[in-house]
Amino acid sequence: MNTTIRFHQYGAPSVLQVEDDPIGTPGAGEVRLRHEAIGVNFIDTLFRQGMYPVPLPSVPGVEGVGIVEALGAGVAGIKVGQRLAYYLAPGSYTQQRLIAAEHLVPVPDDLSAELVAAVLTKGLTAWAGLNGYHQLQAGQTVLVQGASSSVGNLLARWAKARGAAVIGTAGSPEKRAALASAIDHVLPSDAADLAAQLKRLAPQGVDVVYEFVGKATFAATLAAVRDGGTIVSIGSASGAPEFDKAEVARRQIRMVGGPMASHLQGRVDEATAAVFDAYRGGLFGAVTATRYTLKDAAQAHADIAGRQKAGSLVLIP
Structure with missing residues (x-):
């Protein structure tokens, strides 16, 4: 089974429930991605609270880094076993997910999955x-x-x-x-x-x-x-x-x-390369990430609300 965090109603961090989902095969244009790290962003808490309404029930999270496990029909330029990342694609708080291949971006080999999850979406913003x-x-x-x-x-x-x-x-x-x-x-x-x-x-x-x-x-x-x-x-x-x-x-x-x-349309490659180069060049200083297990996503949200953590928060499936 596939551990997934889901909320069935809007509210406090406690509405985040740990569930087990089946994971199917990717459809046309999709891949199945096994997450290595999942980025936590402030906007995740706004979706959970209903400040930005989403269909319920809903899986929070918009970014992740993982390994491609299967390809759907028509997917080109991606290989099984390749490590890829994505940003602003809702539904990331899960061990595995099906995701449109068009959302995926290459990940440099010299950067860990945890580091990419800590800086990609925030750096692009x-x-x-x-x-x-x-x-x-x-x-x-x-x-x-x-x-x-x-x-x-x-x-x-x-x-x-x-x-x-x-x-x-x-x-x-x-x-x-x-x-x-x-x-x-x-x-x-x-x-x-x-x-x-x-x-x-x-x-x-x-x-x-x-x-x-x-x-x-x-x-x-x-x-x-x-x-x-x-x-x-x-x-x-x-x-x-x-x-x-x-x-x-x-x-x-x-x-x-x-x-x-x-602001990224037509410039995604340029922007992602700039983010990773800025990190390598030390422009971001010491990037630290607080790690939580995926099942502790509610605690991560509670810590954001209580301003208990500085820097990036990352979920590890």
Whole structure:
């Protein structure tokens, strides 16, 4: 049988149930993949809570790395025994799965499955932030709200390597200390005078804000961005922001967001190669992954909710 994590209703991490499923043969254009590692992403918790409704029952997770066990009709360029990965293909919290071959990308031999699961989707999101949602230019001033988040950390470091001046915010002293040597300035995300601190660091306003926190930091974000600047909303850990749309329009602030997939169209090979090269070049710093067994997926979600873990979380079947 095939151990699978499924939720039949929306709710807390406890709605994640361990079940045993049969696994069939791949249909046309599909492969059967045996997972070696499964990436856990914040968006998984939003699907579980129903913030992004999905058909129920549902298997959470959008990325994984595994070994091809069988090929369906019409699949070309893939071999049984090959190790491949995927991102943004829902249904990953399972030992084995059937998946359309078009979702799969090659995995470098020098990187472990656990490492790939820790950085691929998060790295691609960071890449999209710097090359899609906004075209980052050297010399621009960047604010990353939530720079200690798994994606925010990669994006902040990558932006610095691209020649930007980077200001990041993080919640705890430990998280701020981990970022201090990687970017130009690190501020407490919950500081009562955050907007004033940002004004002192960037009196003319920042060119772009990457917003991973949402409601709790958005007032400071609006105060920090220059007129004509850009706010990229990639996450909203504290909830959807509330703001004066007329004021944003008056200041000609460009607000962008939505799924990253549209920014990868036609550029997947370029983006994945850039992510792996950035990791190899040390741009991401020390990438650490907290390991859970697949059956402990509910605990992984609980730890995300309780902000008990920093860095990437990975499920091992």
